Amino acid sequence: MPKKKSSQNSGKKLSTDPYKGVRDFYPEDMYIENYLFETMRDVVEHFGYEEYATSLLEPSELFEGKTSEEIVREQTYSFVDRGDRRVTLRPEMTPSVARLVAAQKRNLAFPLRWYTIANVFRYERPQRGRLREHFQLNCDLFGVKSTEGDVEIILLAYELMRAFGATESEFEIRINHRAVIPETLALLAKEHGATLPQQKQGELIRLMDRRDKMKAEPYAEAMRDLLGEELSKIVLLHYKPSAIRKLIAQTNAGQELLDVLETLDRRGIQNIVHDPHLVRGFDYYSGTIFEVFDTAATNKRSLFGGGRYDNLLELFGAEPLPTVGFGMGDVTLRDFLETHNLLPEYTSPIDLYLGVTSPAMFSFAAQLAQRLRRHDLTVAVDLTGKKVGDQIKTASRKKVPFVCIVGEDEEESGMYRLKHLASKKEYVVPEGQVADVIFETLE
Amino acid sequence: MPKKKSSQNSGKKLSTDPYKGVRDFYPEDMYIENYLFETMRDVVEHFGYEEYATSLLEPSELFEGKTSEEIVREQTYSFVDRGDRRVTLRPEMTPSVARLVAAQKRNLAFPLRWYTIANVFRYERPQRGRLREHFQLNCDLFGVKSTEGDVEIILLAYELMRAFGATESEFEIRINHRAVIPETLALLAKEHGATLPQQKQGELIRLMDRRDKMKAEPYAEAMRDLLGEELSKIVLLHYKPSAIRKLIAQTNAGQELLDVLETLDRRGIQNIVHDPHLVRGFDYYSGTIFEVFDTAATNKRSLFGGGRYDNLLELFGAEPLPTVGFGMGDVTLRDFLETHNLLPEYTSPIDLYLGVTSPAMFSFAAQLAQRLRRHDLTVAVDLTGKKVGDQIKTASRKKVPFVCIVGEDEEESGMYRLKHLASKKEYVVPEGQVADVIFETLE
Numbered sequence: 001m002p003k004k005k006s007s008q009n010s011g012k013k014l015s016t017d018p019y020k021g022v023r024d025f026y027p028e029d030m031y032i033e034n035y036l037f038e039t040m041r042d043v044v045e046h047f048g049y050e051e052y053a054t055s056l057l058e059p060s061e062l063f064e065g066k067t068s069e070e071i072v073r074e075q076t077y078s079f080v081d082r083g084d085r086r087v088t089l090r091p092e093m094t095p096s097v098a099r100l101v102a103a104q105k106r107n108l109a110f111p112l113r114w115y116t117i118a119n120v121f122r123y124e125r126p127q128r129g130r131l132r133e134h135f136q137l138n139c140d141l142f143g144v145k146s147t148e149g150d151v152e153i154i155l156l157a158y159e160l161m162r163a164f165g166a167t168e169s170e171f172e173i174r175i176n177h178r179a180v181i182p183e184t185l186a187l188l189a190k191e192h193g194a195t196l197p198q199q200k201q202g203e204l205i206r207l208m209d210r211r212d213k214m215k216a217e218p219y220a221e222a223m224r225d226l227l228g229e230e231l232s233k234i235v236l237l238h239y240k241p242s243a244i245r246k247l248i249a250q251t252n253a254g255q256e257l258l259d260v261l262e263t264l265d266r267r268g269i270q271n272i273v274h275d276p277h278l279v280r281g282f283d284y285y286s287g288t289i290f291e292v293f294d295t296a297a298t299n300k301r302s303l304f305g306g307g308r309y310d311n312l313l314e315l316f317g318a319e320p321l322p323t324v325g326f327g328m329g330d331v332t333l334r335d336f337l338e339t340h341n342l343l344p345e346y347t348s349p350i351d352l353y354l355g356v357t358s359p360a361m362f363s364f365a366a367q368l369a370q371r372l373r374r375h376d377l378t379v380a381v382d383l384t385g386k387k388v389g390d391q392i393k394t395a396s397r398k399k400v401p402f403v404c405i406v407g408e409d410e411e412e413s414g415m416y417r418l419k420h421l422a423s424k425k426e427y428v429v430p431e432g433q434v435a436d437v438i439f440e441t442l443e
Numbered sequence: 444m445p446k447k448k449s450s451q452n453s454g455k456k457l458s459t460d461p462y463k464g465v466r467d468f469y470p471e472d473m474y475i476e477n478y479l480f481e482t483m484r485d486v487v488e489h490f491g492y493e494e495y496a497t498s499l500l501e502p503s504e505l506f507e508g509k510t511s512e513e514i515v516r517e518q519t520y521s522f523v524d525r526g527d528r529r530v531t532l533r534p535e536m537t538p539s540v541a542r543l544v545a546a547q548k549r550n551l552a553f554p555l556r557w558y559t560i561a562n563v564f565r566y567e568r569p570q571r572g573r574l575r576e577h578f579q580l581n582c583d584l585f586g587v588k589s590t591e592g593d594v595e596i597i598l599l600a601y602e603l604m605r606a607f608g609a610t611e612s613e614f615e616i617r618i619n620h621r622a623v624i625p626e627t628l629a630l631l632a633k634e635h636g637a638t639l640p641q642q643k644q645g646e647l648i649r650l651m652d653r654r655d656k657m658k659a660e661p662y663a664e665a666m667r668d669l670l671g672e673e674l675s676k677i678v679l680l681h682y683k684p685s686a687i688r689k690l691i692a693q694t695n696a697g698q699e700l701l702d703v704l705e706t707l708d709r710r711g712i713q714n715i716v717h718d719p720h721l722v723r724g725f726d727y728y729s730g731t732i733f734e735v736f737d738t739a740a741t742n743k744r745s746l747f748g749g750g751r752y753d754n755l756l757e758l759f760g761a762e763p764l765p766t767v768g769f770g771m772g773d774v775t776l777r778d779f780l781e782t783h784n785l786l787p788e789y790t791s792p793i794d795l796y797l798g799v800t801s802p803a804m805f806s807f808a809a810q811l812a813q814r815l816r817r818h819d820l821t822v823a824v825d826l827t828g829k830k831v832g833d834q835i836k837t838a839s840r841k842k843v844p845f846v847c848i849v850g851e852d853e854e855e856s857g858m859y860r861l862k863h864l865a866s867k868k869e870y871v872v873p874e875g876q877v878a879d880v881i882f883e884t885l886e
Contacts, residue, residue: 014504014542019501024495025497026547027495045792046821047822048792048823050792051477052468053467053468054461057462057576059462080522082566083463099459100467103459109837123525133499141826144826146826348493359589378488379489383587383592
């Protein structure tokens, strides 16, 4: 804990850099971020999802149960507070929402459709698509056992992508089922006269989870090391969608996976594929899992995903609760939208910029602005005392659409010259018509 | 750093409590929180303020320069990250926004009107109005030297209170000026034939800052201890608005204070007072300061405040920049609105709840919901398979205004029975009229 005197820095120049791996959002950046968040809210609220929130700071124990071991051991921001409590900046949202539901389980009316847009922290090496802090839309549907719930969550992910302007050819939704993976692997081995030892299953699935990040040869080698020559050959050659599709129906959980795939197909979603290698990192998934992939050659990567986790509430001693959800991160989403030219252009939230001929007009301009705000205009006043030309330049640099200079003439006549900076058109109108002219032009 | 295996907690039941002193927001809580944030956004954006954001996590040095010493020494959440960087969860927003402005000073078009709604952390004993995490609206006006800037910021605070429904009699805005305090104290002493020693000024002002939190007798005693019998008597008896009003004009900074008070008076704001004891904790204030007070007998306390700080950018080696701003916290605001009965009642974001006669109807209902969403309705489907009566009860517990049960009859006839739960009125309409009926009723 720093206990040094606050005067210690006097004379020393502080850096203007943010902490490593986190972002500063200037207004033009925030415009994009708000566009992402507002689009998310709009889509999920139409599906009946309600917003909740928890603190970023959680007791460390919360994440030591079910979050992936790699994250807890290597990537959490954890520390001891001044009262000797072990605390963690959440690396993901799911344990927190499970905590909320467990705490009020008897008082909540299921099904629950809940969402949050929350920041999460992971200690990672900053790189494209990965930062130490990012924001995630988290959507969860609690209390629905039917695969119609899995379908809704995947459709919600699909509709989000569409709302951001993505076409079906620009992304792909890969689907798998956690319980189907070990069963089909065992059946495949059996079909080829071999046996997959129970104790190798977990490690094999973890290896498959890393497949997309590995080159083909090291992957095959790791497979040989784990399973031996014969068994690894079977998996490498035959564990493919076409070959194992017929095995799925023979597994216990297979019907759920087929239901999800077929229902989505019937609803007319074209960009769905079954991906038998899809695993998803978190330990708590128990059923359907899915990931949304960018199909662009330059940005081929997983964008976000989720799945069914029916047993997480057991952590809190509560009865299991069927749950399916996903988390959509802002960093990868922004990269996707940039890659596909889908980011909106910045527009200023200010409708009208009032300049003044001299500081003596500040008070008049401020009061005019206040009256115009009652007509729902957003109005900023230049109170710097700069030259008129410089005030107009300021409005232009801020990308404000309309500017109006106020002086004694305007005060006397009550007529205002509105200049639309983009078209250079001018409108001379009384105060009562200022809002109308601006709204007509901006609509 | 916790390095224990993630399996260590298996079998152990986790608590559902949040970390001490922070809040969980269930949807009904979040409704209020969103009402606060949306009202804030609406008011400040009409004044032309643009949103920015920074990370909660900042290099510790940022706060060791100018944030009040008490906060840095006793209340920050600080720790060392896995890369040996000292980091702090921000206890306030001002140093971060100063960092942003300093970093891009040459590229920004002044005046800047910036706002953020950001969480801040302080290690405090949780009590009414004080939590370890709270959210703050922070508004700052950069680049305006004129007192018209101070007036705008105070008017903005005033308009925020009015937008939340507060009348002028429910709150009071107390105003003072940092540079005027020591000058009037010195003049007052002189007027009574005494001298206030330069080296006692700082401590005297810090004592005055604690005046509202102390009883009269200990305050007087502390004053006597600091200044001695004679001088303390002068301050205690004569340092009052009426007595020192005439001294203000004799000080160097007095005209600024008088300008602010008189301009606000001329603009018709009735609930403004000059409070010579107002100090505000942060070390960086350099001019006008103000605080908004609740006038309710049951909640007499400071709600929020701000002021002018022209020198903060020097921390980063940048030229000084005239700046005035304030921070408005959500916890005290919520208490205020509760005290004055100004909190809105919860309404569900869901317009229509679709129940089903049996799980065989899930898919039909889900597709109907999807079509209705295209008419801008927010629609949730009950996918639990519960009895029809229980599904209606669920809708009612969620406070959804309309419910509609979908079965084979509805599928066949294309006619839907919409039930308005509050009035018990029913409307039987074809799909194309569902949205119209609901919007007409809800408007």
